[in-house]
Amino acid sequence: MSQSGSSEKILFLRRAIAAIEARGGQGNARYGRIGYGRLNERPRRFGSVSRDPFERLLDEGAVGGMSEIVPARPGDEAAAAGFAFALALRRLSMRPRSGVVWIAEDMVAREIGLPYAKGLEAAGVDPERLVLVRTRRPRETLWAMEETLKSKAVAAVVAETWIAPGAYGLEASRRLVVAARRGAGAGLLLLAKAAGEAARFTSAAPTRFEVASSVVQRAGADAFARARRLPSPGPPAWRARIVKARAGPFGAGADCDPSCWRDLVFDPDKALLRYALPLRFPAALGDRPDSSPAAQRLCGGRRSV
Amino acid sequence: MAVADARAMHPSLTLAEADLLAEAALLASIADWCRRFTPLAAIDPPDGVMLDVTGASHLFGGEAAMLDEVERRLAAQGFAVRVALAPGPALARALVRFSPVRCAPAESSPEDIANIAAHLPIAALGLAEAARTLARAGLRHVGDFLSRPRAPFAARFGPDINARVDALLCRAREPISPRFEAPNYMAERRFATGLARLEDIEATLAALSRELCALLERHGVGARRLAAAFYRVDGAVRHIEAGTSRPLRDPALMGSLLRERLAVLDGDGLDTGYGFDTLRLGAMEVERCDPPQTTLGPACDSSGVASVGGEAPDLADLIDRLGARLGLRRVLRLYPQDAHIPEFAVAALPAAYAPTGPSSRRSCEPEGSRSGSRWTASLQARKSIGESLAPLRPLRLFERPEPIDAVALTPDGPPLRFRWRRALHDVAAYEGPERIAPPWWRVAGEARTRDYFCAEDREGRRFWLFCEGLGEREGAPPRWFMHGLF
Structure with missing residues (x-):
C-alpha cells in the first residue's frame, strides 16, 4: 500500500465495509472469491509515490500527460481501446466534475465499432460525461486531440486513429505533448493501425503501452473440460507492457522492463486496474445468488456464493 | 416571333437553348450580392430582384444616390440593368418595367403616387387577360381606370383587380419574401478597396465580433447561430456559419469560432481574389443570456457569460470549436432511449443542439451527487443485477451487425466456432444467451428475436454475437451476426 502506515489501511477497510453495506449486505461476492495480486486500491494523490513502476506510470499519466497505446497483434485493437478506456476512467475518477472526450475516426469505427454507451455505463462511467467526436481523417483526429488537450475542462482524451506509424512522427506527437502540458487532461492515443509495431517507430510521447487481449489461466479448467462445458468469461482483462517510459518527475524509466508483460484486470466499481492472478471460475449462472428483492428477503440478505 | 421568321430576317442568327436553371441561379446570386445594400433581398421572378431598403438608403447618401450606386455597380459587372425605387413593391415593379420615372420617394403623398401611377399602362397591373379586355374598351392607362368607379370593374374582372390597383397605389401593405431572413443583430464594415489578406479579414471579423457582442449585451441576449457574409469586389459572395452550444x-470566442470556419474553408472556399469590400457578421439566432451572479464561494463560471446551457463553460467552448471545424453533426453526446434493441438503446445527438434537461445544471452541485443524471436509473440497475463478472454490454458496438458463419451444437446453443472477417475463432468461454425480442407491436417478420452471447476465443478476445431467429418458429433459418467487441 503506502508508507503512511496503519491508519490508511483502516480507512480502506472502513470503505470496503461501507461498500458491502451499500450493496445490501451481499458481501463482496463479486470479487471476493477471485484471487488478485497487489491491490492498488484507489487512485493516489499527487505526490505520493508508489514502488511499482507500472503503477507509477499509470498515476503519472493521471496528472496530465500523453500516452500512446498500441495493440500487440492485429485483432487486439478492441483490447487496446478497452485498456485506454480503463485509464481514462481512472483519470475521470480523480476529477469527478470534468468530462471525457472520445475521438473516433471513421476508419477505426469501421474496424472495431464505436464506443457503446450501455457498455461504458456497464463499466462504471456516466455516459453523460462523455463527448463523442467523429473525425474523417487522421489529420482531423490529431487536430481535435490537440484542441481538446489544451482545454481545462477535460479529464482525459481518448483518440483512436488509423494513422500509419510512418505518418505519425516526432512532429505530430510533439505537438500533442506540448498541448497536454498546457492543459489539464491526460491524452491517450490509440494507434490502431500500428499493431505489432510498438517498438518500431519513434515519437515524442513520454509513455507507450502495448496491449494484448489476455489469456487468463483458469484454475480447474480440466474440470470443465471433463464435463464438456465451456466456462464463462470473467471480468475484463488485458496483458500490457511498457514499451517506452521517459524518466518523468517520479523517475520512472530505468526499472521498467519492456519485456515484462503484466496481466491486468479492470475493476469498474473502483475504476482501477489490478494485477490478475490465475482466476478461479466464477460460479455458473444457476449457482449465483438471486439478487431480486424477494430472494434477498427470503435469505435475509445473507446468501452468498 | 417564331424561330423560322427570325431566321428569315437574319440568316446569321445564333440560337441558344434557354437554360432556365442557370438563369435562376444567376438571379439568386445577384440577389445575394444585393444584400450588401440591405439584408432584405428577394428574387422577383423571372428577371427581377426586389430590395427592401427601408431605413437603409441614407447609408448610401439618399434614395437617388443609392439607385445610382446599384445601377453603376451592376452595370460594371456587365449587366444591362434598370432600377427604380417606390414606396411599395408593386409600384417599384411597375416603374422599372413600364415607366421612365426612376424614383418615387418614400415621403410622396398619395396624390403624387396616383399621378405617377396614372401614366403607367394597364399591363403594369400584371393581369394579362383583363388588360386585353380593358384595351378593347379603350382603357389604356391606369389613370383611365382610376377616374372611373371601381365597383363595375370588380364585378367584371373579380376583386383581384382592385387589390392590384391598391398595391400599385401603395395603399395596401405588400410584403416581400426575402431570400434569407434578416439577422436580428448585425455588424458590418465597408472598405474602399477589397481586403485580400486573410489576416486583415480575421482582424476585421474580430472587430465585428466586438461590435456585435456590445449590441447583444445591450439587449441581454447571446448568439446561438452566427453567420458571416463576405462580399467580393467582383460580385461573388461567400457565407460562413457557426453554431454554438x-x-x-464573448468576442474572443466568437472570433475563434469564425477563424475555425475560415480555416476549414481555406482548402476550397474563401477565395479572396480581388478582395472583399464588405464584411457582415450577424447573429441569426439568439437566446436570452443574463450576466452571471458572482458569488463569494468558489466560482463555477469563470468566463463573463452565464452558462445557460449548463455545461462547464470550457467544455462548451471546446464543443463549439470542434463543431466549427468538423461539423456540428460530428460532435455528439449520448442519450439513453427506451428501447431494448441494443443499437436503438442509445441515441447520439449533436452536442451543440442537445436538449438541456435538469441534469445539465449540475456544474455547481456538490460533487458525487448524481441526482440529475439521465443514466442514474440504469447505473443503479447495474449494481443490483450485476452479479455476472463479465460486463453485460460491450464497450464497442458496430454501426451495423456484421454477418458471420458460426457453428453451434444445438439450435439455441452457444457458438463453438465462428468465422469473422475471414479469421476462424474457437470459443473458449461464453456467457448467454440473453434473449432480446423485437417490440411486439411492430410488424412481425420485419425484426426477429435475437439471442446474444458473449464469447471469448482462445486468444482472450471477446465478442458479442447474436443469433437471429428462433429456428422454424420465425420462418427463416437462424443467422449469426457479430455486433460488438469487449
Missing part, C-alpha cells in the same frame, strides 16, 4: 457573447 450555448448563448455566446
